[in-house]
Amino acid sequence: xxxxxxxxxxxxxxxxxxxxxxxxxxxxxxxxxxxxxxxxxxxxxxxxxxxxxxxxxxxxxxxxxxxxxxxxxxxxxxxxxxxxxxxxxxxxxxxxxxxxxxxxxxxxxxxxxxxxxxxxxxxxxxxxxxxxxxxxxxxxxxxxxxxxxxxxxxxxxxxxxxxxxxxxxxxxxxxxxxxxxxxxxxxxxxxxxxxxxxxxxxxxxxxxxxxxxxxxxxxxxxxxxxxxxxxxxxxxxxxxxxxxxxxxxxxxxxxxxxxxxxxxxxxxxxxxxxxxxxxxxxxxxxxxxxxxxxxxxxxxxxxxxxxxxxxxxxxxxxxxxxxxxxxxxxxxxxxxxxxxxxxxxxxxxxxxxxxxxxxxxxxxxxxxx
Numbered sequence: 481x482x483x484x485x486x487x488x489x490x491x492x493x494x495x496x497x498x499x500x501x502x503x504x505x506x507x508x509x510x511x512x513x514x515x516x517x518x519x520x521x522x523x524x525x526x527x528x529x530x531x532x533x534x535x536x537x538x539x540x541x542x543x544x545x546x547x548x549x550x551x552x553x554x555x556x557x558x559x560x561x562x563x564x565x566x567x568x569x570x571x572x573x574x575x576x577x578x579x580x581x582x583x584x585x586x587x588x589x590x591x592x593x594x595x596x597x598x599x600x601x602x603x604x605x606x607x608x609x610x611x612x613x614x615x616x617x618x619x620x621x622x623x624x625x626x627x628x629x630x631x632x633x634x635x636x637x638x639x640x641x642x643x644x645x646x647x648x649x650x651x652x653x654x655x656x657x658x659x660x661x662x663x664x665x666x667x668x669x670x671x672x673x674x675x676x677x678x679x680x681x682x683x684x685x686x687x688x689x690x691x692x693x694x695x696x697x698x699x700x701x702x703x704x705x706x707x708x709x710x711x712x713x714x715x716x717x718x719x720x721x722x723x724x725x726x727x728x729x730x731x732x733x734x735x736x737x738x739x740x741x742x743x744x745x746x747x748x749x750x751x752x753x754x755x756x757x758x759x760x761x762x763x764x765x766x767x768x769x770x771x772x773x774x775x776x777x778x779x780x781x782x783x784x785x786x787x788x789x790x791x792x793x794x795x796x797x798x799x800x801x802x803x804x805x806x807x808x809x810x811x812x813x814x815x816x817x818x819x820x821x822x823x824x825x826x827x828x829x830x831x832x833x834x835x836x837x838x839x840x841x842x843x844x845x846x847x848x849x
Contacts, residue, residue: 542572542662547599550589550613553656560649563589563611564661567602577607577667577838578657580650582614582676582696585636586627589613592673596804601830605838608663612653614639614646614675632678633703646679647686654690665690666843671833672696674724674801677716678703685709685760693840695833697803698725700748701756711761711785715792715836717829718750719799723819727795754780754793761785768793776826789840794832796823803829 545551545564552561570576579602583592589611593599602609614628615638622629622641629637631644639646658665668691670680677699684694685703688710695715720727729749748756754768763782770781776798782791800819802808805828809820823829 544570544572548590553652555649555652556645558615558644558649560615560653561589561613562653563593563613565593565599565602565609565611567599567606567608569603569606570608571606572662575662575664577605577669578610578661578663579607579837580610580612580654580668580670580672580680582612582630582670582672582679583628584672584674584676584699585629586624587673588628592676595806595808596673596830597806598671598830601834605834607669607834608661610653610657612650614679615642615644617642630675630679632675632682632699633701635678635702636675647683650679650683651687651690654687664841666841667692667838668842669837670694670696671837672699673804674698681714681716681757684712684714688712690842692842693837695836697829697833698722698801700725700750700753702748706760709760711787711789713789713791713836713840714757714761715794715833716750716753716757717794717796717803717833719796719801719803721799722801724801750793750795754782754791757791758782758785761787761789761791763791792836796827798826799823805829 544566547563547565550561550563552559554560567576579598581592581596581598583589587595593609593611598609601607614630616626616628617638618626620626620638620641622637624637625641627637629635629639631639631642631646634640638644654668657663658668670683670691671677671694672680673696677696678701679699680694680696681699681701682703684691685701685706686708688708691712693713693715695717697717698719700716718725718727727750729752758768761782763785765782765784768780768782770779770783772779772781777794777796780793780795785791796803800821802820802822805822805825807820807822
């Protein structure tokens with residue numbers, strides 16, 4: 481504000497010169513104006529110095545959280561917790577992008593981090609990673625009760641049965657992170673697996689004002705209220721051989737999850753999910769306008785969408801429910817219904833998701849340079 485006012489003073493002086501004002505009169509105007517301008521310049525410099533001192537003080541007091549210790553706050557009567565990972569090469573004097581990675585049903589934050597090894601990506605690209613944890617509630621009455629889950633809409637588990645406000649928790653967590661950590665609030669990204677992918681997509685609809693982009697694996701949108709939504713880029717990755725959330729539809733899930741026995745759940749599938757998001761994002765054309773196939777996978781895209789966004793579906797021809805490189809075959813409560821094998825290094829799942837998400841920033845409202 482002060483800087484703009486100072487600029488206006490010089491504009492007034494130039495305007496008076498153009499009008500050919502008498503030099504005597506000009507001096508009577510010019511001297512006071514110059515004095516005011518110089519005083520304002522000093523105020524601006526002092527204000528900048530104060531901001532720099534405050535920022536330096538915040539950084540000097542900041543302690544990087546222990547990645548192996550939960551941080552928690554109370555939200556709507558529940559203790560809600562998460563893990564925080566700062567990359568090895570993080571520069572605390574600059575703001576870093578943040579990736580929220582949401583676990584699947586019956587997996588903790590620790591398990592999700594170990595399953596996907598996203599910390600390797602974080603170290604490579606300099607991103608902070610947040611692993612929030614869903615609630616595990618004894619005697620909830622849900623199938624597979626007392627297992628961590630997210631209330632993503634039509635699914636899943638304890639969170640769905642108890643109608644837990646997971647969106648509210650995650651929105652509060654985003655706000656806390658941006659206030660307390662040296663993060664770039666314009667580059668907040670969401671990813672997740674299975675139920676975590678569903679929840680990431682729900683967050684896109686309910687918190688698009690905070691999230692720059694979403695890319696996740698093996699889960700469909702199970703929530704359709706777009707009243708708060710402003711289009712952001714969305715990518716869903718899915719295996720043709722998915723045993724849990726089938727590629728053609730998610731009917732398999734309804735055998736286990738009574739709350740998912742709805743028309744929306746049964747009719748959904750990878751391609752339909754792509755077209756649902758194309759509709760939410762007001763994309764041009766009746767069909768995807770880009771298709772990048774290779775021997776292992778293809779990526780279909782709607783590239784001309786509102787807010788300069790795009791919508792994409794990554795299809796792994798031989799992929800099951802687990803599209804990450806690591807096999808996830810130990811201590812999984814529902815491993816009797818799926819193969820649990822990873823992608824065997826055929827493609828870099830996190831690299832593909834990061835390449836998609838990192839092109840976008842809330843600041844530009846478009847792809848980053």
